[in-house]
Amino acid sequence: MDDEKIMQIDVPEVDMDGANSDLNNILFKSVTQSVDDLAEAIIEQLLVDERFKKIFKQPRDNDQRKERRLLSRQKNKEQQYLLLEDLVAQDNKGLASSIKADQFAKEYLQVVDILYRELEAEYDDFPVEHQKTNPYQRYVEEGYSWNVRTLMRIEVFMLTLLQHSTPAFLYSKEQMSQIRKESPKQIEQRVTRLGREFLFLWKEMDFIKQLKGAYFTRNVQVLVDFFECEDPSIKRFTGFKILKMDANLESLEALSDLFIKLVGFAQRGKLQPNKRDNRPKIGYVEPDIEIVKPSSIAMTKDWSKRSQQLRDAIDYFRRYKQKNTVLYRFQIQLELENSKVTYEQFQKFFGIVNKKAVRPQGFKGYLDFLYFWKENFITQDLIQDMIIILDASSLIDVPEQDDQKAKLRDIPAEFFEYMRMILNENSEIFGDQKPVLKLFPISVMQGKVWNMPAELIIETGDKEKRAFFENCILPYFVYMEIFDVDYSDDIKNRFKRGQKS
Incomplete structure (x- = not known):
């Protein structure tokens, strides 16, 4: 009876399928974690292993062959092939x-x-x-x-x-x-x-x-x-x-x-x-x-002559070293309708222009000049490539009359009118003909490297501009005659400068 009672005691039911599933999950997670830990340990060990590092450094067979071919080709080129263009x-x-x-x-x-x-x-x-x-x-x-x-x-x-x-x-x-x-x-x-x-x-x-x-x-x-x-x-x-x-x-x-x-x-x-x-x-x-x-040959007595001419010009224009000066460059032409203005006529005309300009009542501020005789190779007319030097203090015109305004002078326009007036007064130089006067302001130096305007002020103590005048402007005008140019006018000395005592 007692055994029967015992046999009759209620025992709770157990779900065997669910238990197996939970156990499998636990085991899978454990194994996975172990595998991950082992993989990390293996990789970590491999990375610090010197033998494994050498494997990564070695190129593949194809890369090795390619590199050997390139080196061989470069070596052959250096040893066997050198063209004159390489020299x-x-x-x-x-x-x-x-x-x-x-x-x-x-x-x-x-x-x-x-x-x-x-x-x-x-x-x-x-x-x-x-x-x-x-x-x-x-x-x-x-x-x-x-x-x-x-x-x-x-x-x-x-x-x-x-x-x-x-x-x-x-x-x-x-x-x-x-x-x-x-x-x-x-x-x-x-x-x-x-x-x-x-x-x-x-x-x-x-x-x-x-x-x-x-x-x-x-x-x-x-x-x-x-x-x-x-x-x-x-x-x-x-x-x-x-x-x-x-x-x-x-x-x-x-x-x-x-x-x-x-x-x-x-x-x-x-x-x-x-x-x-x-x-x-x-x-x-x-x-x-x-x-x-x-x-x-350029490197002969003629070159020595020009060198001396340049030194003389530099010494001459240093008289204005302690004065503020301004340079204006023009190309001047005189043209006749049926004939050509000769060198003698042009030279005589400019002699009068310069002589009157330096007078107290002449061209205000006029100090000096330098020029080179050129030629229009199409018309064969003479061109006077000229730089005039003015006192920079004369550029501002202050009239004596109080009712007139002070102004900055327009030197190119003034000098053109000044020359035209003298030309009209001295027509006998040209056989009573009336030449057409043309005046073209151009850059003091025309090369792009200089980047120069048509007028250049050189102030007292400005060593840079003074050096430019002596080392670039004057040499250009002095040495232009070293070229064996076939001009129509036989002018012995085409470069001229002031000749004050």
């Missing part, structure tokens, strides 16, 4: 720096730099017509156009060639077999700065051949004549093709021969040109042809 000088700063150590060369280069900048600003077709110049090369850098920069590189090259010439390529006939074994890098070291610059000039041969005319120095004319007379095809050099040749012993030796020929031509003014047709018979030596007369 072309990008600039001539080193060459210019060395030649400017010579005082004469420094002065010469400063002057021709000023002249070329001004000529380019004044004449649209200088140094060559715009349409004939590669438009992509006519950039301006530091006030230089590509044209003027190239002109100055020619000047530096030729001046160095004439005064401190070194070979373009240094080699010895007896060492030919040894030189042939040298690497391109060793061959390259045999090429001098003059040689590299010579390659640059050959690159610009087509442009240089266009530099024809009177407004170039002998240096430029010599190089132009050399390129014109020396047929480059005989040496397999034509324009840009030279730069695509391998820089080896044969090509550099040929380049050296041409360079030496140029040195002889520049120093002697004579050249025996190469000719493709009608070559002389064996044993016959063709005589040299004189192209540039040695008497036209």
Whole structure:
């Protein structure tokens, strides 16, 4: 009975499926956490393992092969392939720096730099017509156009060639077999700065051949004549093709021969040109042809004369150093209907203008002048390119009458009326004809690098503007006559300045 009672005791029911599910969840979370912990531990251990780090640093097989090919290609290029274009000088700063150590060369280069900048600003077709110049090369850098920069590189090259010439390529006939074994890098070291610059000039041969005319120095004319007379095809050099040749012993030796020929031509003014047709018979030596007369060399007595003229002008105008002065630049023309105003007539007329202007009752504030006789190459009329110097204190006009206002004077308009009045009073100079007076105010210096107006005030103690007057303005007017320009009027001294005692 008791057992029966026991058997009859109520026991709570248990859900076995739910219990198993909860247990599974607990076990899954536990295993997952353990796996995560183990993974983190493994990764952490791998990251600090030096052997594992090396695996990451090593490139894949494809990357390794690619890198080896690139290195091999670069090595082969350095050892076997060097073109002449790789030797072309990008600039001539080193060459210019060395030649400017010579005082004469420094002065010469400063002057021709000023002249070329001004000529380019004044004449649209200088140094060559715009349409004939590669438009992509006519950039301006530091006030230089590509044209003027190239002109100055020619000047530096030729001046160095004439005064401190070194070979373009240094080699010895007896060492030919040894030189042939040298690497391109060793061959390259045999090429001098003059040689590299010579390659640059050959690159610009087509442009240089266009530099024809009177407004170039002998240096430029010599190089132009050399390129014109020396047929480059005989040496397999034509324009840009030279730069695509391998820089080896044969090509550099040929380049050296041409360079030496140029040195002889520049120093002697004579050249025996190469000719493709009608070559002389064996044993016959063709005589040299004189192209540039040695008497036209700029670095001679004529240059010394201009240098002295410049020093005299600088000393002369220093009399106004303690005075506030102002410069006005005009280009003046006198034109007759059926004839041309001669130099003698123009000179006599200006003599009267200047003589009256400096008088107390003349042109108010007028102190001095300087000018250069030019020419209108189309009409052949004379042009007086003139700078007048005034006392800056005279620029403000204060009338004596109280009812009139003080004003700033219009000097160009006043000077034109002043000259026109004297012209009407002295018509007998021109055979009683009445020339037409034309006066054009222009910048004191026209080159873009100067950025100058048509009038320039130089105040007392202004060293910068005083130096600009002495180092730029005066040299331009003094040295313009170094160019062998064919003017219609035979004027011996085109530069003139005041001549006060």
